[in-house]
Amino acid sequence: MDALTREPVLAPQASRARRWLLALLCVLATAALGFAIWRWPVAPAVDKEARLREANQIVPVVPARAEKRDMPVWLDGLGTVQAFQMVTVKSMVDGPLTDVAFTEGQTVHAGEVLARIDPRVYQAALDNATAKQALDAATLANARLDLARYQKLVLTNYATQQQADTAKATVAQLEAQVRQDQAQIDTAQTQLSYTTITSPLDGTVGMRLVDKGNIVHASDTGGLVMIAQLRPISVVFNLPQQSLPQVAAAQVAANGGSGPEVVAYAQGTEAGRGSPLDMGTLTVLDNQIDPTTGTIKLKAAFPNKNGTLWPGGFVGVRLRVDTVRDATVIPQAAVQRGPRGSFVYVVDQSDIAHRETVTIGYEDDLGSIVTSGVQPGDRVVVDGASRLTDGAKVAVVAPDPTPPSGINRPAAPGTRQPGSSQGG
Numbered sequence: 561m562d563a564l565t566r567e568p569v570l571a572p573q574a575s576r577a578r579r580w581l582l583a584l585l586c587v588l589a590t591a592a593l594g595f596a597i598w599r600w601p602v603a604p605a606v607d608k609e610a611r612l613r614e615a616n617q618i619v620p621v622v623p624a625r626a627e628k629r630d631m632p633v634w635l636d637g638l639g640t641v642q643a644f645q646m647v648t649v650k651s652m653v654d655g656p657l658t659d660v661a662f663t664e665g666q667t668v669h670a671g672e673v674l675a676r677i678d679p680r681v682y683q684a685a686l687d688n689a690t691a692k693q694a695l696d697a698a699t700l701a702n703a704r705l706d707l708a709r710y711q712k713l714v715l716t717n718y719a720t721q722q723q724a725d726t727a728k729a730t731v732a733q734l735e736a737q738v739r740q741d742q743a744q745i746d747t748a749q750t751q752l753s754y755t756t757i758t759s760p761l762d763g764t765v766g767m768r769l770v771d772k773g774n775i776v777h778a779s780d781t782g783g784l785v786m787i788a789q790l791r792p793i794s795v796v797f798n799l800p801q802q803s804l805p806q807v808a809a810a811q812v813a814a815n816g817g818s819g820p821e822v823v824a825y826a827q828g829t830e831a832g833r834g835s836p837l838d839m840g841t842l843t844v845l846d847n848q849i850d851p852t853t854g855t856i857k858l859k860a861a862f863p864n865k866n867g868t869l870w871p872g873g874f875v876g877v878r879l880r881v882d883t884v885r886d887a888t889v890i891p892q893a894a895v896q897r898g899p900r901g902s903f904v905y906v907v908d909q910s911d912i913a914h915r916e917t918v919t920i921g922y923e924d925d926l927g928s929i930v931t932s933g934v935q936p937g938d939r940v941v942v943d944g945a946s947r948l949t950d951g952a953k954v955a956v957v958a959p960d961p962t963p964p965s966g967i968n969r970p971a972a973p974g975t976r977q978p979g980s981s982q983g984g
Contacts, residue, residue, distance in 0.1 A: 591644040620957045621944035628936035631929050633882040633922055635806065637858075638843060639797030643788035643871045644861070645761055649674060650783040652754035653682065657784075659866070664982040668759040668787065675784055678774065686748035688858045693741030696890040700734035707731050763789040788871055793839070793864040795824055797877045798855040807845060807858070810881040819843060822859050824869060826875035826893045838862040838869055889927040894940040895920060904934060904942040905948050907956065913941060915950040 598660060651657075659676040661936040713719030759765075766786040770776060776784070799807065810820040819841035826837055840862035849856050860877070862869055869875065893906050895918065902920055905913040918933030934940060939956075941948065948954070 561829045564859075574766045576704050578620050586959060597861055613950075616697070618953045618955045619913075619944055619947050621905075621907070621913070621941045621948070621954045622957050622959050623939040624894065624942045625889055626930065626934045626936050626940060631887040631889050631922070631927060632880050632883045633806075633884060634878045634880055634924060635799055635803050635869075637797040637799050637877045637879070638827075638862075639795040639875050639877040641869045641871050641873045641875060642794045642796055643790060644794050645763065645789040647760055647785060648783040649785050650778070650780060651677060651757065652778055653677060654777045655681065655755065655772060655775070657681075657772055657774050657776050659769065662768075662785065664765065664768050667701060667762075667764050669762050670759055672759045673756060674759055674765070675757040677755040677757070679752055681750040681753055682748065685687050686745065686752050688750045688873055689741060689744040691744060693738060694740045696734060696737045696741050700731065700738055703727065703731045705732050709935055723804070747872055759786065759787060761789055762791075763787040790867065790871070791864050792840075792861050792870075793869050793871070794843075795822070795862060795869070795875060795877060796857060797860070798853070800829070800858055801849045801854050801856055803881075804849070804856050805841075806881040807856070807879065810879075811842070821880040822862075823878045823880075824860075824862060825878070827876060837875060838864055838866075839940060870960065877932045887899070887921070887929045888931075888936050890930055890934060890940050891942045892923055892925060893942040894930050894945070895923070895928050896945055906934065907939040907941060907954055909937050911954050911956060913948045913950070913952045913954050915948075968979060 616755050636911045655677040657675060658678050661673045668674065673880075707724070707730070710719050710724040711726045714721055714724045745794055764787065768785055768790065807820070814820050822840050822842050824837045824840070840860050842858060842862045844859035846857040858879070860879075890904065895982050896903050897907075897908060901917060903915055903917050906916050919931045921929040921931045923929065940955070943959070944954075944957075
């Protein structure tokens with residue numbers, strides 16, 4: 561009876577709780593919807609106002625004019641400096657080293673004395689060979705007299721023909737002996753000359769490998785000193801095999817001349833910027849491509865008058881393979897990249913920037929050749945393009961007279977800086 565009386569009391573309480581929960585959810589949903597409706601028209605208005613302010617804002621830019629000029633085409637690589645010639649000076653004979661006539665690091669010339677070996681043993685051998693020749697020459701002279709006598713006696717039948725023939729053979733034998741003695745003298749003179757060691761070429765000597773007083777041998781592998789020819793000097797570098805047609809064409813174009821132009825820069829220097837270490841010409845194009853790396857090896861010769869190139873060092877190399885005549889050239893900084901390709905901002909006479917799609921034929925740090933989209937004389941934006949939109953109003957600003965390091969450095973020989981009015 562108690563259980564039956566409690567059930568009607570619990571049911572109305574659960575029903576009221578569910579109604580209150582539903583009512584609360586409805587209120588929250590209505591508040592969220594109202595907030596969204598209240599916020600919706602405000603955000604676009606703010607964005608629209610910001611865009612209008614941005615569109616009406618005058619953007620300061622630095623322009624440069626597109627030029628019509630000759631533009632050199634370069635191929636860049638990394639090279640290793642090598643001596644034009646390298647010789648290890650060794651002893652050709654055995655003996656004590658009696659004199660070292662050079663100073664380490666000295667510049668020597670071909671034929672200049674570098675060292676001397678004790679010559680007494682080799683002088684004695686020469687004297688012995690000379691005396692032996694004199695002895696055999698005297699014997700030969702006597703044999704020739706005997707031959708002349710026998711030839712006369714044969715005519716009067718006082719000597720036989722056999723005796724005359726024997727005398728003639730003796731003379732021939734002694735003549736051969738005298739010639740052999742002369743060969744011995746020549747050998748002894750050569751051995752004696754080897755005791756005075758001279759430089760085989762013009763160059764710079766390295767560290768001394770053997771000191772005075774040591775016994776040197778012809779079989780020694782180390783040698784006395786190394787001599788490197790540094791003027792001229794060579795640089796060996798590699799280029800991708802795809803560059804071979806351009807290099808070959810440049811060599812053909814230089815046929816009869818001094819070869820394509822090559823410029824060497826200090827390693828780490830931005831290609832085409834700064835003063836070059838030296839300027840030379842391409843001398844060798846290797847006769848095969850390295851199949852493991854897909855590169856072709858080349859060698860260039862440099863005068864190296866100032867000694868700025870040194871064997872074993874790494875240098876940046878630029879090979880000039882062509883020159884595009886009367887090209888439309890703009891600074892590389894003016895070219896922008898986008899999903900639809902390259903473009904530039906051209907400033908018209910009313911200082912309005914227009915976005916123009918361009919086609920780039922060749923470019924390097926000194927400029928970009930434009931084949932379409934820009935005409936010579938057009939003003940293109942080189943600084944400030946990141947804040948521009950098509951049709952934006954701009955204010956032309958003069959470039960900074962003190963550009964940061966790496967800008968407007970002297971260009972390579974035969975090239976020119978962007979903005980110059982002369983051809984490259």
